[in-house]
Amino acid sequence: MKRVNSALEQIDRYRWRLPREYRQDMRVPGIIYASREMLPHITEENVLGQVANVACLPGIIRASMAMPDVHWGYGFPIGGVAATDLEGGVVSPGGVGFDINCGVRLLRTRLDSTALDGKLEKLVRALWDCIPSGLGTTGIIRLGKRDMEGVLTGGACWAVEQGYGRYDDLLYTEENGQVAGADPDAVGLHARERGSLQLGTLGSGNHFVEIGVVDEIYEPEAARVMGIEKTGQVLVWIHTGSRGLGHQVADDYIKVMLEAMPRYGISVPDRQLACAPVSSKEGNSYLGAMRSAANYAWANRQIITHHARQAFASVINACENSIGLDLVYDVSHNIAKIESHSLEGKARSLCVHRKGATRAFPPGHAQLPELYSAIGQPVLVPGDMGRYSYILTGTQTAMEETFGSTCHGAGRMKSRKEAKRIIDGREFVKELAGRGIVVQAGSLSGIAEEASLAYKDITSVIDVVTGAGLSKPVARTRPVGVIKG
DNA sequence: ATGTTC
DSSP states (O other): OOOHHHHOEEEETTEEEEOGGGSTTOSSOEEEEOOGGGHHHHHHTTHHHHHHHHTTSTTEEEEEEEEEEEEOOSSSOEEEEEEEETTTOEEOGGGTOSSTTOEEEEEEEEEEGGGGTTTHHHHHHHHHHHSOOSTTOOOSOOOOHHHHHHHHHHHHHHHHHTTSSOHHHHHTBGGGGOOTTOOGGGSOHHHHHHHTTTTTOOOSTTOEEEEEEEEEESOHHHHHHTTOOSTTEEEEEEEEOOHHHHHHHHHHHHHHHHHHGGGGTOOOSSGGGOOEETTSHHHHHHHHHHHHHHHHHHHHHHHHHHHHHHHHHHHSOSOHHHHEEEEEEEEESEEEEEEEEEETTEEEEEEEEEESOEEOOOTTOTTSOGGGTTTOOEEEEEOOTTSOEEEEEEOHHHHHHSSSEEOOSSOBOSOHHHHHHHOOHHHHHHHHHHTTOEEEESOHHHHHHTSGGGBOOHHHHHHHHHHTTSEEEEEEEEEEEEEEO
16 A cells, blocks of 8 residues: 555645556546545545546546545545546546435524423434434335426425425525436436335435534624524534435446446446446436436435424424524535536536535525525535534635535544444443433444444544635534434 | 345
């Protein structure tokens, strides 16, 4: 294994370059956003090798990038950003991830944490009862063919039309919860079958619904614009994606692309980077299917939002209006988007792969809701369930350097297997309870995999993206109640 | 992440 210090060139305190000499077929360098303390972890995990492999993709522009929460993933690292040219460049399912449009949604209540006194356990239980979770879990919704078309093309908009939530929610969802260019016909029968019973369910792994309390406010004006008024205010985080449907779409198209690559004369250093030209039949079909899965995920978070509101209403004795639960924002961190970016002073359309990386558009960007035009896009970065979650905003620096992208979470430090070996789920739940954090989870081994010890400290990740100027902290919350698969 | 190796 190459030594990190000989492989990486330090650019400044938070930026490291992996030069093209690292691997002979790299088309661009790698850029890693990290503190010096994070580097040993990045080499141990062989993230550098993955960053270098991504840098070999046809049509990759500027650099293969890694955010400070980077860790090993399927083909591409999780925490990776790669933009490709629409002409001659490729799109790769591995650059999006299996959980297409995994993302985070944040709701604000008008409640102070004292409103939860004596009710927290009951509230967590109500959320647990309203929101099915766990591996392979099905919900109460049965999607027939017609409804499935509605979900795949309409996303959260379909869900609101069906009575799940409020039209206002759509205003504060990326793409209004309904990305254009979805092609339901590109979603296979098997993917549809897997998705037909899972809408409105949380899933497992790191997916959760969390009740958080505002703990610090760093930018009062931006916070106020987001409806975050003071410490002690109760917020609700929702983290989930496209469940089995998105997984199956990824699976299906990896196979399609493996088969198509030789026909386009494409070779990649790792089969897991299977890809096809963005403009090819296969590339187009994948993007159409991926957008359909993305819409499914937005519908999923929308329905879970509706059920979370019902859970709050059933426990908190207040009218809907005084509970609030308005949407602050909903943003994806596993998706490929065709976006316009400035390259050497010229606007270019690029296919931006964000895999475990959050869009972080700056103030004034045309794709932001009017409300956020002055402050920039809300960036939602949950930490592990024992520490903090951060609300930030996008910046011009991110737009210029990382195609408008930043980190997405704390970043896994220990593999799921290793975490299960060294962490006792029951002990961790007890420890959290001692700190006033109520957790309801389907499995204790699942809890062990998601324990704080398995992750980096989110604050160290936030320090890097802040220091590098990729985003700006607005506020943070501490968890008080969590449901997990 | 995932009906955790169709």
